[in-house]
Amino acid sequence: MKTQVGIVGAGPSGLLLARMLQLRGIESIIIEGRSRAYIEARIRAGVMEHWVAALIDEVGLGERMRREGLVHDGLEISFAGQRRRIDLKGLTGKSIMVYGQQEFVKDFVAARLDDGLPIHFEAGDVSIHDVDGDSPKIRFTDKDGAPQRIECDFIGGCDGFHGICRPSIPAAKLTTFEKVYPFAWLGILAEAAPSSDELIYSNHDNGFALHSMRSPELTRLYLQVSPDEDINDWPDDRIWQELQTRLTQDGGWRLNEGPVQQKSITPMRSFVCETMRHGCLFLAGDSAHIVPPTGAKGMNLAAADVRVLAGALTDFYKSDSAAGLDHYADKCLGRIWKAERFSWWMTQMLHLSPEADGFDRRIQLAELDYITSSEAGAKSLAENYVGLPFD
Ligand code: FAS
Ligand code: PHB
DSSP states (O other), X not given: OBOSEEEEOOSHHHHHHXXXXXXXXXXXXXXXXXXHHHHHHOOOOOEEOHHHHHHHHHTTOOHHHHHHOEEESXXXXXXXXXXXXXXXXXXXXXXXXXXXXXXXXXXXXXXXXXXXXXXXXXXXXXXXXXXXXSSOEEEEEOTTSOEEEEEXXXXXXXXXXXXXXHHHSOGGGOOXXXXXXXXXXEEEEESSOXXXXXXXXXXXTTEXXXXXXXXXXXXXXXXXXXXXXXXXXXXXXXXXXXXXXXXXXXXXXXXXXXXXXXXXXXXXXXXXXXXXXXXXXXXXXXXTEXXXXXXXXXXXXXXXXXXXXXXXXXXXXXXXXXXHHHTHHHHHHHHHHHHHHHHHHHHHXXXXXXXXXXXXXXXXXXXXXXXXXXXXXXXXXXXXXXXXOOO
């Protein structure tokens, strides 16, 4: 097989890149290790920055998002027995879109298949070759186990943190940074009407909790747990009890409960691979960086990389200019590190670290008090949360 851009991974990065290239007349083939059913059922991110929702409209796939997504103008922060609102729209003029990542994936996969464009699901033994030449290749076995090869001009390494693209770059060429947090998130998707119109981030003496949602019938909730927790030690009633304790600390209300559709534990790390290009290989999204989900930045940062990469590839094919490709990492890393900072800052402000002492706890509560009572402080949180302007 031959194409212009071979894309490894059909997550938000790979699907958005393929769509943006398609609309600019640039061909691509997507290779995905999992089945269509698996990636469309995988519950992950929920919050889109305002410009990502606008970009989904621009690429012609916003109809269901606009019909089913939830536009939020604010969020709430609960701490020390009180709950205070951050007026995102009033402070920045922008809102966020709550629309499950799996819905994004469904919309983009359906559009690509409806257009008769290739996604090879259940690809095995994926490897990439000759990326430092001018004719890179992707080898894989298709879902029938037959060996396949794609010759292309460029490879989009959109295969996430555990993919094969980043590790294909020689270790001596990699510049990486990592911070692993001493806690994880236990997340549930519950058949229960959201208990509040907006997200609630809660800092409690027992630990962090988050109330989010996916629809008027589905609530998405998270609990801070230790990183070595076993999900089997968390029966539903224990989860609900802890959620009630941590989220209703301002008193006078209770969370709506309901059947738990899905529950999982996600470890938390900050990670950046500053080597986002190696020859004809370009990393985008979680293959290049990971943020703790407290700042709701993961999927949004993936979209920001793709926005730059799609532009650079378009310049190459349409204007015969490689400048965008040569400066790809430089153009992405400023935003990546600001999102890493914000995600780290939200995480340290809202979680209870086992390493924290009494002084640390007072400083944390003072920071929460300041951020939720000072316009300047609240605006700092709000402008990062809705999405910083592009340079
Ligand atoms: P993804 O990991 O989404 O996609 C990579 C794709 O490549 C996957 O479909 C994978 O199957 C495929 N792949 C991997 N290896 C391959 C190979 N060798 N060959 C072919 N295909 C391969 N972000 C938030 O903002 N909020 C959240 O609440 C949140 N929760 C998360 C929970 C979990 C468990 C995880 C892992 C991430 C979460 N994130 C969250 C971050 C997440 O939303 C990512 O930022 C987002 O999925 C990034 O998209 P991609 O870069 O496309 O990577
Ligand atoms: C979610 O709805 O899944 C969600 C919302 C906000 C976050 C993380 C996850 O910070």
